[in-house]
Amino acid sequence: AQKVTQAQTEISVVEKEDVTLDCVYETRDTTYYLFWYKQPPSGELVFLIRRNSFDEQNEISGRYSWNFQKSTSSFNFTITASQVVDSAVYFCALRAFFSGTYKYIFGTGTRLKVLA
Protein backbone atom coordinates (compact mmCIF):
# COMPACT_ATOMS: atom_id res chain seq x y z
CA ALA A 1 0.00 0.00 0.00
CA GLN A 2 1.07 3.57 -0.62
CA LYS A 3 0.43 5.77 2.36
CA VAL A 4 1.65 8.90 4.09
CA THR A 5 1.03 9.37 7.79
CA GLN A 6 1.34 12.65 9.63
CA ALA A 7 0.36 11.64 13.12
CA GLN A 8 0.58 15.13 14.59
CA THR A 9 -2.68 16.87 13.85
CA GLU A 10 -1.77 20.14 15.51
CA ILE A 11 1.32 21.49 17.26
CA SER A 12 1.64 24.72 19.21
CA VAL A 13 4.99 26.24 20.08
CA VAL A 14 6.20 29.54 21.39
CA GLU A 15 8.23 31.71 19.06
CA LYS A 16 11.94 30.79 18.89
CA GLU A 17 11.32 27.20 19.88
CA ASP A 18 12.45 24.42 17.56
CA VAL A 19 9.74 22.12 16.23
CA THR A 20 9.79 18.87 14.26
CA LEU A 21 6.95 17.72 12.05
CA ASP A 22 6.85 13.98 11.51
CA CYS A 23 6.12 12.18 8.26
CA VAL A 24 6.07 8.41 7.85
CA TYR A 25 5.43 6.82 4.47
CA GLU A 26 4.76 3.40 3.02
CA THR A 27 5.58 2.31 -0.50
CA ARG A 28 6.79 -0.78 -2.33
CA ASP A 29 8.57 1.28 -4.96
CA THR A 30 12.33 1.44 -4.87
CA THR A 31 12.28 4.77 -6.69
CA TYR A 32 10.03 7.37 -5.20
CA TYR A 33 9.96 11.02 -4.27
CA LEU A 34 8.94 12.80 -1.12
CA PHE A 35 7.75 16.37 -0.81
CA TRP A 36 6.81 18.93 1.79
CA TYR A 37 4.31 21.70 1.11
CA LYS A 38 3.29 24.63 3.26
CA GLN A 39 -0.26 26.00 3.34
CA PRO A 40 -0.32 29.38 5.10
CA PRO A 41 -3.59 30.90 6.36
CA SER A 42 -4.09 32.51 2.94
CA GLY A 43 -4.71 28.99 1.59
CA GLU A 44 -2.26 28.51 -1.25
CA LEU A 45 0.07 25.51 -1.36
CA VAL A 46 3.75 26.36 -1.39
CA PHE A 47 6.37 23.81 -2.39
CA LEU A 48 9.21 23.49 0.13
CA ILE A 49 11.36 20.52 -0.81
CA ARG A 50 11.66 17.39 -2.95
CA ARG A 51 13.78 14.40 -2.01
CA ASN A 52 14.36 11.25 -4.04
CA SER A 53 14.65 7.81 -2.51
CA PHE A 54 18.32 7.45 -3.40
CA ASP A 55 19.45 10.57 -1.63
CA GLU A 56 19.44 10.21 2.12
CA GLN A 57 21.49 13.28 2.82
CA ASN A 58 19.83 15.69 5.16
CA GLU A 59 19.02 19.08 3.74
CA ILE A 60 19.14 22.48 5.34
CA SER A 61 17.65 25.67 3.99
CA GLY A 62 17.92 28.55 6.40
CA ARG A 63 15.86 27.68 9.47
CA TYR A 64 14.37 24.64 7.75
CA SER A 65 15.92 21.20 7.72
CA TRP A 66 14.77 17.80 6.60
CA ASN A 67 15.82 14.38 7.85
CA PHE A 68 15.20 11.50 5.46
CA GLN A 69 15.69 8.00 6.86
CA LYS A 70 14.81 5.07 4.62
CA SER A 71 15.36 2.61 7.47
CA THR A 72 12.39 4.05 9.33
CA SER A 73 10.50 5.31 6.24
CA SER A 74 10.46 8.79 7.65
CA PHE A 75 10.96 12.25 6.19
CA ASN A 76 10.78 14.66 9.09
CA PHE A 77 10.83 18.44 8.88
CA THR A 78 12.39 20.65 11.54
CA ILE A 79 11.97 24.38 11.90
CA THR A 80 14.65 25.99 14.04
CA ALA A 81 13.88 29.14 16.00
CA SER A 82 10.27 29.19 14.85
CA GLN A 83 8.56 32.43 13.93
CA VAL A 84 4.93 33.48 13.84
CA VAL A 85 5.11 33.48 10.02
CA ASP A 86 5.76 29.74 10.16
CA SER A 87 2.19 29.22 11.34
CA ALA A 88 0.59 27.10 8.65
CA VAL A 89 -0.57 23.63 7.74
CA TYR A 90 2.27 21.48 6.47
CA PHE A 91 1.72 18.54 4.15
CA CYS A 92 4.06 15.68 3.41
CA ALA A 93 3.53 13.88 0.09
CA LEU A 94 4.81 10.80 -1.68
CA ARG A 95 5.08 10.29 -5.44
CA ALA A 96 5.31 6.65 -6.40
CA PHE A 97 4.33 4.26 -9.15
CA PHE A 98 1.06 2.67 -8.14
CA SER A 99 -1.61 0.73 -10.06
CA GLY A 100 0.07 1.36 -13.38
CA THR A 101 0.59 5.07 -12.98
CA TYR A 102 2.44 7.66 -10.99
CA LYS A 103 0.44 9.03 -8.10
CA TYR A 104 0.90 11.69 -5.52
CA ILE A 105 -0.32 10.73 -2.07
CA PHE A 106 -0.66 13.38 0.58
CA GLY A 107 -0.69 13.08 4.32
CA THR A 108 -3.49 14.65 6.32
CA GLY A 109 -1.34 17.61 7.29
CA THR A 110 -0.01 19.07 10.53
CA ARG A 111 -1.24 22.45 11.67
CA LEU A 112 1.57 24.41 13.28
CA LYS A 113 0.73 27.37 15.50
CA VAL A 114 3.61 29.58 16.54
CA LEU A 115 2.66 31.87 19.38
CA ALA A 116 4.32 35.22 19.92
Added chain:
Amino acid sequence: EAQVTQNPRYLITVTGKKLTVTCSQNMNHEYMSWYRQDPGLGLRQIYYSMNVEVTDKGDVPEGYKVSRKEKRNFPLILESPSPNQTSLYFCASSLFPDSPYEQYFGPGTRLTVT
Protein backbone atom coordinates in the same frame (compact mmCIF):
# COMPACT_ATOMS: atom_id res chain seq x y z
CA GLU B 1 4.85 34.54 -14.69
CA ALA B 2 4.55 30.76 -14.44
CA GLN B 3 1.29 29.93 -12.77
CA VAL B 4 -1.80 27.83 -12.42
CA THR B 5 -5.03 29.80 -12.35
CA GLN B 6 -8.43 28.70 -11.16
CA ASN B 7 -11.82 30.34 -11.46
CA PRO B 8 -13.91 31.10 -9.60
CA ARG B 9 -12.05 31.39 -6.30
CA TYR B 10 -15.26 31.22 -4.30
CA LEU B 11 -18.60 29.75 -5.27
CA ILE B 12 -21.83 29.19 -3.41
CA THR B 13 -24.40 27.16 -5.28
CA VAL B 14 -27.45 25.00 -4.71
CA THR B 15 -27.87 21.28 -4.95
CA GLY B 16 -28.22 20.04 -8.51
CA LYS B 17 -27.11 23.16 -10.36
CA LYS B 18 -24.35 22.22 -12.77
CA LEU B 19 -21.10 24.09 -12.39
CA THR B 20 -17.62 24.20 -13.87
CA VAL B 21 -14.41 25.23 -12.20
CA THR B 22 -11.78 26.22 -14.72
CA CYS B 23 -8.07 25.53 -14.43
CA SER B 24 -5.36 26.81 -16.72
CA GLN B 25 -1.56 26.60 -16.65
CA ASN B 26 0.95 28.51 -18.74
CA MET B 27 3.97 26.25 -18.25
CA ASN B 28 3.30 23.73 -21.03
CA HIS B 29 2.94 21.00 -18.42
CA GLU B 30 1.67 17.63 -19.54
CA TYR B 31 0.37 16.42 -16.19
CA MET B 32 -2.62 18.08 -14.53
CA SER B 33 -4.68 17.04 -11.58
CA TRP B 34 -7.59 18.01 -9.37
CA TYR B 35 -7.65 17.59 -5.60
CA ARG B 36 -10.14 18.29 -2.89
CA GLN B 37 -9.08 19.26 0.60
CA ASP B 38 -11.28 18.46 3.58
CA PRO B 39 -10.52 18.90 7.28
CA GLY B 40 -8.69 15.91 8.69
CA LEU B 41 -8.43 14.22 5.30
CA GLY B 42 -5.64 16.15 3.62
CA LEU B 43 -5.64 16.39 -0.16
CA ARG B 44 -7.34 13.66 -2.12
CA GLN B 45 -7.00 13.30 -5.85
CA ILE B 46 -10.20 13.50 -7.89
CA TYR B 47 -9.00 13.13 -11.47
CA TYR B 48 -5.75 13.52 -13.32
CA SER B 49 -4.62 13.89 -16.90
CA MET B 50 -1.36 12.64 -18.37
CA ASN B 51 -1.80 14.69 -21.56
CA VAL B 52 -4.39 16.02 -23.97
CA GLU B 53 -7.38 13.68 -24.24
CA VAL B 54 -5.90 11.37 -21.58
CA THR B 55 -7.69 11.46 -18.24
CA ASP B 56 -8.16 8.99 -15.43
CA LYS B 57 -9.85 8.66 -12.07
CA GLY B 58 -8.10 9.47 -8.86
CA ASP B 59 -9.17 8.35 -5.42
CA VAL B 60 -12.48 10.21 -5.14
CA PRO B 61 -13.93 10.66 -8.67
CA GLU B 62 -17.63 10.11 -7.91
CA GLY B 63 -19.76 13.10 -8.84
CA TYR B 64 -17.09 14.79 -10.94
CA LYS B 65 -16.13 14.97 -14.59
CA VAL B 66 -13.11 16.43 -16.33
CA SER B 67 -11.93 17.06 -19.85
CA ARG B 68 -8.57 17.85 -21.40
CA LYS B 69 -9.08 19.19 -24.90
CA GLU B 70 -6.13 21.54 -24.75
CA LYS B 71 -2.85 21.13 -22.96
CA ARG B 72 -3.25 24.24 -20.84
CA ASN B 73 -6.83 23.73 -19.62
CA PHE B 74 -8.31 21.13 -17.32
CA PRO B 75 -11.83 22.06 -16.16
CA LEU B 76 -13.61 20.27 -13.33
CA ILE B 77 -17.33 19.71 -13.89
CA LEU B 78 -19.92 18.96 -11.25
CA GLU B 79 -23.01 17.88 -13.16
CA SER B 80 -25.29 17.75 -10.13
CA PRO B 81 -23.51 19.10 -7.06
CA SER B 82 -24.47 17.84 -3.64
CA PRO B 83 -23.67 19.21 -0.16
CA ASN B 84 -20.98 16.55 0.38
CA GLN B 85 -19.01 18.20 -2.42
CA THR B 86 -18.59 21.31 -0.32
CA SER B 87 -14.83 21.55 -0.14
CA LEU B 88 -11.67 23.40 -1.09
CA TYR B 89 -10.52 22.39 -4.56
CA PHE B 90 -7.04 22.65 -5.99
CA CYS B 91 -5.83 22.23 -9.51
CA ALA B 92 -2.18 21.26 -10.00
CA SER B 93 0.23 20.65 -12.84
CA SER B 94 3.69 19.23 -13.32
CA LEU B 95 6.00 18.87 -16.26
CA PHE B 96 5.62 15.21 -17.18
CA PRO B 97 3.67 12.36 -15.62
CA ASP B 98 6.81 10.42 -14.85
CA SER B 99 8.97 13.36 -13.85
CA PRO B 100 10.11 13.77 -10.30
CA TYR B 101 9.23 17.41 -10.27
CA GLU B 102 6.91 18.97 -7.78
CA GLN B 103 3.39 19.93 -8.66
CA TYR B 104 2.45 23.57 -9.03
CA PHE B 105 -0.86 24.36 -7.40
CA GLY B 106 -3.52 26.89 -8.25
CA PRO B 107 -4.83 29.25 -5.56
CA GLY B 108 -7.80 27.04 -4.72
CA THR B 109 -11.57 27.27 -5.19
CA ARG B 110 -13.77 27.21 -2.14
CA LEU B 111 -17.09 25.63 -3.08
CA THR B 112 -20.19 25.58 -0.91
CA VAL B 113 -23.20 23.54 -2.00
CA THR B 114 -26.39 24.24 -0.06
